Each structure stands twice: as structure tokens, then as C-alpha cells.
Amino acid sequence: MAWILDDSRPIYLQIVDVIKTNIIAGAYQPGDKLPSVRDLAMEASVNPNTMQKALTELERSGLVYTQRTSGRFITEDTAKMTEIKEQLAKEQIQLFLKNMEQLGFKKEDIKRLLDQELKGGK
């Protein structure tokens, strides 16, 4: 997974997104141990403090939990995973709808075009 970081948002939030996507996409399995802060920082070419902040944020969201002395693990709470997965999907859909509105499409048109596309083109 590439750590593509853009310029406009805090780096730790972007790292949170990358790791979240990795978890949702199954690159990390439930119960997997995450690499150490230092190793992850190296991998992403960011400062360990930044990585630490990102992991703390992930812990708060419940996707990652810490076991004292043995490290950080991916949650085994599949309901939580589904919840976050759907939340990410919702964000994508909202973004899509916003872009379509900007292009001047009405809801019915969007629906028609989307149906068409889902059925496999023209």
C-alpha cells in the first residue's frame, strides 16, 4: 500500500485514512498485530510522533486496540468493521453526489445514469 500524502490535510489524518482503508480492504486481518510505531513511520517516511498520533486516533475510533507490552492489534469486532466500512462508503457516495450536482445533474438523472452504468454500460 502506497502512502500517498497530499498537501492540504494534516499528515496524521491521512495516515489514519490509509490504515483504515488497509484494514477495510483486508490487507490487515482482524486480530493481526500492527508493526511498531517506528517501523510504520519508516514505511510511510514520516516522523514517529506523527505515526503515534495517527495510531492514537485509530484507537479512539475502535479499529485498533493496544495490549499492554505486546503491541497494537486490529480489532476483531466485525460489527465495528462493517460500521466503518459503511461509513466510508457513505462518504464516497456523498462526494459523488456532490460532484454530479456540480455538473448540473438532478437526482433522477443521476439514478438513471447510475443504473445504466451498473447494468454494464449503454
Added chain:
Amino acid sequence: MEQLLSCQNLTKRYGYKTALDSINLTIERGRIIGLLGPNGSGKTTLIKLINGLLAPTEGLLLINGAVPGPETKKVVSYLPERTYFNSWMKVTDILNFFCDFYSDFDRNRAMEMLHRLNIDEKDRLSSMSKGTKEKVQLIMVMSRDADLYCLDEPIGGVDPAARDYILQTIITNYNERASVLISTHLISDIENVLDDVIFIQNGHIRLTTSVDEIREQEGKSVDALFREVFRC
């Protein structure tokens, strides 16, 4: 624990010219800090004051609570903008040199990094390119177990691939009680590894903040903000 570095009304004048004007600044431990400013803003003057190569005209500069001197030099690892090694020196000579001078120098760490960058210990400095010389020097400086690393333009002459390796070296070689102060113009290259930035201009501190704060509040990168603040 004591503040790693503090400046109180620190002023440096060269004759009638004021290079640093009554600066107040503190640096905590465990941070990577960018010292950013246009040419002639006072970056190198500040770094030289930290290393005791210049004496303040007025004010105070303390490292671990002490004024710069032999004791603080033991805990500050300094990469000057120009090399002070003689060109006849081989890499082994420099390794010996650092072993003699600094009790916190880790020879094995240095050798490991030299091998990673394919630098032969038997090579003479005079046979090396500008970038390779810079790499050698940075490796020496980062192989010390110091409290404060002062890097004056550490990546100017090296290629982008080596730049990445050098940044990784910086990230991996510092610890919670140490901080790294990096002065550079190449902001976008180092932005991702910085915790904090200090903007300096005409001997004044314009801004001290964290990279996250800049991005959160301004919605732009440090590089973009720098271009805006220091527009010519």
C-alpha cells in the same frame, strides 16, 4: 527534565548589522523541527550560536540549562553548511576522528550506514562528489548519540533517492530525549518528517507552530505557507 534549548532575548550583531534581534525560543525534547527562512534571515547565525561558534551580543542561550561550552558540545551534534574535513582524509580517518572526539559516537552505526550507501571506507574525500561528501558528513553527525542534532542544510547537494534515505536515517536515529533542528530551503522534501516549524525572517521569529496546525488551520502545506509568507 530541563528544557533542551532556550533563548532569552538572544541578539547577535555583526558590526552595525543585526542578524538576530532579541529572539525568544524554546525547543523541547523528542521533536523534529524545521528552521525555515529566506536567505540571510539568521538561520545559520542561530545554529552557530547554539554550537558556541559565535557569542551572543546580548541575551542568553541555554542548552540543558548551560551556556554553550565544552559540556554542551558533548550533547550537540552539528552538521555545518560547509565541510571542515580535509580533502586528503579517507573515510576511515574521519571515523577515527569522530571516535577520538566524541564519546557518544557509534562507529558500527556509521559503518552500517556507509555500506548502505555504498561508500567505501578507503575512499578519499578528494575523490568524492559533492553529494557523497555530504552523505559522509551527515552519517558521522547522525551516528552520535546526542541530545540535539543541528543540521544546517543537510540535503542540498544529494540526489532525491539519497535524500529519502537520509531522512529515514534522521527519523530512525533520534530518540525521545533528543531533538533535531534542520535548517533548509527544501521544505517540501522534509515536510512529512517535521513536527514543528520555526519561520525566521530578518533576525525575527515570524512563527513557531506545528505542521499539523498549519495544515488544519490554513489548509495548505508548510511549503505553500512559506511561499506566501515570504513572497518576494
